[in-house]
Amino acid sequence: MNIFYNLIKYFLFLTYWLLIANITFRVLMKRRSIPVSMSWLLTIYIIPFIGISIWFFFGELYLGKRQKKIANKIWSISNQWLNELKLCQHIFQKQNSEVADSLFQLCKHRQGISGIKSNKVELLSNTKKTMQILIRDIYLARRNIEMVFYIWKPGGIADDVAIALIDSAQRGIHCRLMLDSAGSIEFFQSPWFNIMKKAGIQVVAALKFSLSRIFLRRIDVRQHRKIVLIDNYITYSGSMNLVDPDLFKKSSNIGQWIDLMIRIEGPIASAIGIIYSCDWEIETGCKILPQLPNNNILKNEFNKKSSVQVIASGPGFPKNMIHQALLTTIYSAKHELIMTTPYLVPSEDLLQAICTAAQRGVNVSIIIPLDHDSILVKWASRVFFSELLEAGVKIYQFKKGLLHSKSILVDQQLSLIGSVNLDMRSLWLNFEITLVIDDSHFGNNLFAVQNQYILDSQLLDKKIWSMRSYWTRILEKIFYFLSPLL
Incomplete structure (x- = not known):
């Protein structure tokens, strides 16, 4: 019996130090900043059992096997489409202001395109009004609506958005909705999920969260974007989740959440569309490349002196x-x-x-x-x-x-x-x-x-x-x- 217990003890001891050595090696080999690497090493050695657990949950950037395979090649595939977008030379701004020039040059060299002009850009700082304008645009949609949000919480004016989206789908508009599976868990547990699917809306739960996947990928890598694309022409983006500000997290007693959104009309929608396309393909495996800007967009009278650029981050996108x-x-x-x-x-x-x-x-x-x-x-x-x-x-x-x-x-x-x-x-x-x-x-x-x-x-x-x-x-x-x- 003593031999058996000793074998178990030595086995656990060996396993423990193999885990410590393995994680130490991976921390050192991964090119992180020194403070981050030191924080991991100190956590693992000072509070080892907790540190090892935290590492397996949060230590490395995991996607599912299929998602990772697509993400590794997604940007090179997108560059082929960006080369076609570059042929629409009239939409690109040749010169930027002095203060913006360095950033736009960085974006051009790392993402492949210059800033885009001829956009009507509107700043929206009131969430309720933003939702009302969005609902109007959804009802006026003629061809397609694509959305991605971190949080969709049913209730209040968020339900009005859902009704508008369902109405659009039922009149033949192609609607796609991607929501983070963790952030929008209340939506997926609500009747709206099945109601939307029955109406013909493609609803996808991004980065599905479940206990069976915790050792296969990081559970805290989330789909945090907020994007709405309508008819490859109207775009919304910013910090707003799809929630009613009067109802969201009232129990926290910190007041309403204050957000900013941008509503844009113009050719920048095509560049943002490629980001949505990449996200959709990483999640579903299906390619939905956006249309190139049409001639009517190229001839619009919006501000041609301003310039708009979009920057995306996440697995598969230009690093850092x-x-x-x-x-x-x-x-x-x-x-x-x-x-x-x-x-x-x-x-x-x-x-x-x-x-x-x-x-x-x-x-x-x-x-x-x-x-x-x-x-x-x-x-x-x-x-x-x-x-x-x-x-x-x-x-x-x-x-x-x-x-x-x-x-x-x-x-x-x-x-x-x-x-x-x-x-x-x-x-x-x-x-x-x-x-x-x-x-x-x-x-x-x-x-x-x-x-x-x-x-x-x-x-x-x-x-x-x-x-x-x-x-x-x-x-x-x-x-x-x-x-x-x-």
């Missing part, structure tokens, strides 16, 4: 593109930089870029929620406050709800709006989208919205912040240790 774009944007600022984000857990490079901007004389403001839906992220964010304040960055804490909008404005000329949070998950893991607009008129509109956010916020006082308790600082350091893993 979002991170590079954010760094390029911040370093392009000469006078003013305003950022809004609900989750502020930047990479070390982004943190230094923001601090450097302030130290070289740029007026830098960051607007974040005062109250938060995530305790982990709230405390992790606090770690960065001291360094930002010391560099001269103004930190505003929004008091009228959860500020969920993700926006960057540089010198009231270059605007970035999308689904990307300033945290590790958005930068490195999720399927995300950001729209880049080089247009002073649009920049002025975004500035007005951001300025209203500032008026509804309280400025974090550097002296008061420095007087926080010793135990608070210790707690912040603990979350700082975990921040690369969030």
